[in-house]
Amino acid sequence: xxxxxxxxxxxxxxxxxxxxxxxxxxxxxxxxxxxxxxxxxxxxxxxxxxxxxxxxxxxxxxxxxxxxxxxxxxxxxxxxxxxxxxxxxxxxxxxxxxxxxxxxxxxxxxxxxxxxxxxxxxxxxxxxxxxxxxxxxxxxxxxxxxxxxxxxxxxxxxxxxxxxxxxxxxxxxxxxxxxxxxxxxxxxxxxxxxxxxxxxxxxxxxxxxxxxxxxxxxxxxxxxxxxxxxxxxxxxxxxxxxxxxxxxxxxxxxxxxxxxxxxxxxxxxxxxxxxxxxxxxxxxxxxxxxxxxxxxxxxxxxxxxxxxxxxxxxxxxxxxxxxxxxxxxxxxxxxxxxxxxxxxxxxxxxxxxxxxxxxxxxxxxxxxxxxxxxxxxxxxxxxxxxxxxxxxxxxxxxxxxxxxxxxxxxxxxxxxxxxxxxxxxxxxxxxxxxxxxxxxxxxxxxxxxxxxxxxxxxxxxxxxxxxxxxxxxxxxxxxxxxxxx
Numbered sequence: 001x002x003x004x005x006x007x008x009x010x011x012x013x014x015x016x017x018x019x020x021x022x023x024x025x026x027x028x029x030x031x032x033x034x035x036x037x038x039x040x041x042x043x044x045x046x047x048x049x050x051x052x053x054x055x056x057x058x059x060x061x062x063x064x065x066x067x068x069x070x071x072x073x074x075x076x077x078x079x080x081x082x083x084x085x086x087x088x089x090x091x092x093x094x095x096x097x098x099x100x101x102x103x104x105x106x107x108x109x110x111x112x113x114x115x116x117x118x119x120x121x122x123x124x125x126x127x128x129x130x131x132x133x134x135x136x137x138x139x140x141x142x143x144x145x146x147x148x149x150x151x152x153x154x155x156x157x158x159x160x161x162x163x164x165x166x167x168x169x170x171x172x173x174x175x176x177x178x179x180x181x182x183x184x185x186x187x188x189x190x191x192x193x194x195x196x197x198x199x200x201x202x203x204x205x206x207x208x209x210x211x212x213x214x215x216x217x218x219x220x221x222x223x224x225x226x227x228x229x230x231x232x233x234x235x236x237x238x239x240x241x242x243x244x245x246x247x248x249x250x251x252x253x254x255x256x257x258x259x260x261x262x263x264x265x266x267x268x269x270x271x272x273x274x275x276x277x278x279x280x281x282x283x284x285x286x287x288x289x290x291x292x293x294x295x296x297x298x299x300x301x302x303x304x305x306x307x308x309x310x311x312x313x314x315x316x317x318x319x320x321x322x323x324x325x326x327x328x329x330x331x332x333x334x335x336x337x338x339x340x341x342x343x344x345x346x347x348x349x350x351x352x353x354x355x356x357x358x359x360x361x362x363x364x365x366x367x368x369x370x371x372x373x374x375x376x377x378x379x380x381x382x383x384x385x386x387x388x389x390x391x392x393x394x395x396x397x398x399x400x401x402x403x404x405x406x407x408x409x410x411x412x413x414x415x416x417x418x419x420x421x422x423x424x425x426x427x428x429x430x431x432x433x434x435x436x437x438x439x440x441x442x443x444x445x446x447x448x449x450x451x452x453x454x455x456x457x458x459x460x461x462x463x464x465x466x467x468x469x470x471x472x473x474x475x476x477x478x479x480x481x482x483x484x485x
Contacts, residue, residue: 010116013116013117013118014049014117014118015117015118016046016118016119016120016121016124017038017042017043017045017046017121017124019035019036019037019038019121019124020035020036020037021034021035021036022034022036024336024339024340024341027194027340028306028309028310028340028341029310030194030310031192031193031194031277031310032193032194033193033194033195033197034194034195034336035099037124037127037128037131038124038125038127038128040078040080040132043075043080043124043125043128043129044075044076044078046120046121046124046125047072047073047075047076047120047125048076049113049117049120050069050072050073050076050113050120051112051113052069052072052073053069053112056068056069056112057110057111057112058107058108058110058111058112058120058122059107060110061106061107061108061109061110062106062107063106063452063453063455063456063459064090064091064097064162064452064455064456064459065090065459066087066090066091066094066107066126067086067087067089067090068107068122070086071083071084071086071087071125071126071129072120072122072125074086074129075125075128075129080128080129080132080133080136081132081133081136081138083129084129084130084132084133084138085133085138085139085141087126087129087130088141089141090459091162091455092161092162092164092165092166092204092207092208093158093161093162093165093204093455094126094127094129094130095127095130095131095134095200095203095204096158096187096196096200096201096204096451097123097126097451097452097455098123098124098125098126098127098128098130098131099123099127099195099196099200100187100191100195100196100451101123101450101451101452102330102450102452103122103123104330104331104332106452107122107123108120108121108122108123134200134203138207140207140210140211141169141211143168143169143171143211143212144169144170144171145171146171146172146173147170147171147172149172149173149237149238149469150172150173150174150175150235150236150237151167151172151173151174151175151236151237151238151239151240151465152175152177152227152230152231152234152236152238152239152240153167153174153175153176153177153239153240153242154176154177154221154227154239154240154241154242154243154409155176155177155178155179155185155241155242155243155244155442155444156176156178156183156184156185156205156215157184157185157186157187157242157243157244157442157443157454158185158186158187158242158442158451158452158454158455158458159240159242159244159441159442159443159444159454159455159457159458159461160176160185160240160242160243160442160458161176161183161184161204161205161208161455161458162454162455162456162458162459162462163240163242163441163458163459163461163462163465164176164208164213164458165208165211165213166458166459166462166463167462167465167466168208168211168212168213169211170462170466172465172466173212173214174212174213174214175213175214175215175216175236176213176214176215176216177216177219177221177224177230178215178216178217178218178219179218179219179220179221179243180217180218180273181217181218182198182202182217182273183201183202183205183215183217184198184201184202184205185242185244186244186246186443186451187201187451188201188272188273189265189268189269189272189273190265190268190269190272190300190303191268191272191303192268192271192272192303192306192307193272193277194306194310195303195333198272220408221243221408221409221412222408222409222411222412222413223408223412226412226413227239227241227409227412227413227416227435227438228413228414231437231438237437237469238437238438238439238465238468238469239437239438239439240431240439240440240441240458240461240462240465241409241424241433241438241439241440241441241444242440242441242442242444242454242457242458243405243406243409243444244405244442244443244444244454245403245404245405245406245423245443245444245447245448246265246403246405246406247265247403247404247405247406247407248263248264248265248266248399248403248404249263249399249401249402249403249404250263250399250401251295251350251399251401253350253351253352253353254352254353255352255353255354255355255361255364256353256399258353258355258359258360258361258397259355259358259359259360259361260287260289260360260361260395260396260397261353261361261396261397261398261399262396262397262398262399263398263399263400264294264296264300264301264303264304264398264399264400265403267286267304267307267398268300268303268304268307270284270286271286271307271311277307277310277311286311287396288308288311288312288313288396289313289361289394289395289396290313290314290315290395291313291314291315291316291317291393291394291395291396292305292308292313292315292316292317292394292395292396292397292398293317293319293345293350293364293392293394293396293397293398294308294316294317294318294319294397294398294400295319295320295350295397295398295399295400295401296318296319296320296399296400296401296402297318297320297322297326297327297328297329298327298328298329298400298402299328299329299330299333300400301318301320301329301398301400302318302329302333302334302336302337302342303333304398304400305317305318305337305342305398306336306337306340306342308396308398309340309341309342313396315343315394316341316342316343317342317343317344317345317392317394318337318342318343318344318345318346319345319348319349319350319364319366319392320344320345320346320347320348321347321348321349321369321382322346322347322369322371322379322380322382323346323347323371323380324344324346326379326380345366345392347368347369347370347371347382348366348367348368348369348392349366349367349369349382349384350364350365350366350397351365351366351367351389352364352365353365353397354391360395361394361395361396361397362395363391363392363393363394364391364392364394364397365389365390365391365392366389366390366391366392367384367385367388367389367390368384368385368388368390369382369383369384369385370382370383370385371383402447402448403443403447403448404421404422404447405421405422405423405424405443405444405447407422409424409444410422410424413435413438415434415435416433416434416435416438417433417434421447423444423445423446423447424440424444424445426439426440426441426445427464429460429464430460430461430463430464430467430468431445431457431460431461431464431465432464432468436468437468439461439464439465439468440461441454441457441458441460441461442454442457442458445457
């Protein structure tokens with residue numbers, strides 16, 4: 001008889017190379033970036049784990065089609081400038097994506113190495129090479145000859161910047177029309193400095209300007225000029241609407257009009273775009289209460305809560321009507337908020353904001369919730385527990401329950417079809433609207449969503465615009481295998 005050979009023991013699963021971070025008890029008092037980024041050695045050690053799959057699944061999880069395997073292989077070799085150039089073949093904003101894209105539910109969720117281990121830290125590597133290239137003077141890509149067509153892009157948020165970058169790489173003359181005095185849209189006004197430094201946003205836009213994109217500021221399309229005027233009077237061959245969803249939603253409960261009730265949109269805009277966190281260096285004071293309640297469970301709610309702490313609030317609460325596992329915020333943002341001292345009031349729903357005789361907030365009445373049957377979203381529906389009302393002792397309330405599109409563009413553009421929610425109706429594949437030559441994408445189409453989904457929409461619309469203007473270049477559809485069978 002032969003002895004059975006002992007089974008080879010599997011190696012324990014590996015984890016991502018940790019990202020250095022500021023200490024929570026230090027960072028909750030400053031606006032410097034929380035995550036400090038990889039060193040060269042850390043980046044190469046993380047990249048070394050990549051299996052260089054023949055058929056990489058990670059790319060299928062990337063809305064902007066980054067050639068992930070190729071750029072990670074270049075990081076392995078230590079050729080960081082080439083890695084950054086490889087990413088920028090399809091992604092105009094890698095330093096931004098590396099910081100705020102939910103890689104855990106996109107590219108990293110498809111990583112084959114991640115079946116038994118933590119997936120490759122694709123987002124951290126993207127951030128590293130983008131930062132490295134910016135700091136070492138990256139060169140512009142080879143640009144094609146101009147093709148004699150010009151496109152107007154409305155809004156310089158992630159959808160507009162992506163569309164503009166892709167069209168420029170195709171040879172179009174592109175002008176971005178931005179309503180604010182700074183570029184970036186939600187990247188500039190909605191995401192705090194400690195998560196996305198504004199220098200990064202400005203540098204990414206400056207790179208596009210070096211490529212030839214023209215940006216016009218303080219230009220409100222629909223008021224300064226309408227879309228028909230841009231096309232008929234100024235000769236734009238196509239228009240892309242990427243104006244986002246910047247009109248805040250409020251709860252339909254008593255007390256929403258009290259002095260100390262803010263939308264997260266207003267609060268974060270004053271702090272981020274208008275540098276309220278640097279008062280009095282910048283003349284934008286932002287009053288923050290001692291005890292702040294933030295209503296909502298998404299990334300914006302986390303941003304508002306963490307910003308409140310940094311501006312001096314003594315107690316900050318996240319009030320969310322569902323359970324923790326149902327929160328739409330990234331797990332990383334929830335973790336960071338808890339580390340910094342934000343308190344979570346889960347399965348609780350506001351029913352009234354209580355004010356004094358001077359219209360100042362003096363409390364928020366809530367009711368306890370329990371989870372019932374699943375709703376249309378697939379999540380268990382929160383149901384109020386009768387007789388469980390209580391008052392939360394707060395003196396400021398920030399509402400972070402989402403935004404809706406501003407109606408200026410739809411109202412000033414005859415024939416533009418919109419949904420009952422005010423979003424623009426488009427063809428999903430190309431982004432074309434009900435008006436020939438007018439395309440749209442991002443939050444103005446989907447309602448408030450992620451940065452990367454808006455970028456994906458901008459990329460699809462850039463292709464749609466090109467095939468609309470040059471239909472002979474559109475690839476023939478692949479034959480329907482089922483029909484042939």
